[in-house]
Amino acid sequence: MAAEILGDYQHVIASFTLVTGSGGVFEFRVNDELLFSKKALKRHAEPGEILALFRQYVGPDVPVFPREG
Numbered sequence: 366m367a368a369e370i371l372g373d374y375q376h377v378i379a380s381f382t383l384v385t386g387s388g389g390v391f392e393f394r395v396n397d398e399l400l401f402s403k404k405a406l407k408r409h410a411e412p413g414e415i416l417a418l419f420r421q422y423v424g425p426d427v428p429v430f431p432r433e434g
Contacts, residue, residue, distance in 0.1 A: 367381065367383055369413075369415075370415070372430065372432070373430055374419070374423065375430050377423065377427055389403070390403065391404075393418065393419075398422070400415075400419070400422060401415060
């Protein structure tokens with residue numbers, strides 16, 4: 366998840382902090398705005414869901430970092 370976000374949006378992220386928790390709690394926040402809460406939804410994030418939420422947060426005008434290959 367972190368690698369996907371940093372891979373696509375490294376050009377617009379000034380800092381990235383991954384905070385570990387306990388008890389199975391998982392929250393995804395951007396600028397203190399809660400975008401996903403495992404506790405609130407009572408489920409794990411689906412594959413690609415966190416990246417999709419980040420894309421929605423930054424908006425369609427922010428391009429994905431171009432990858433070579």
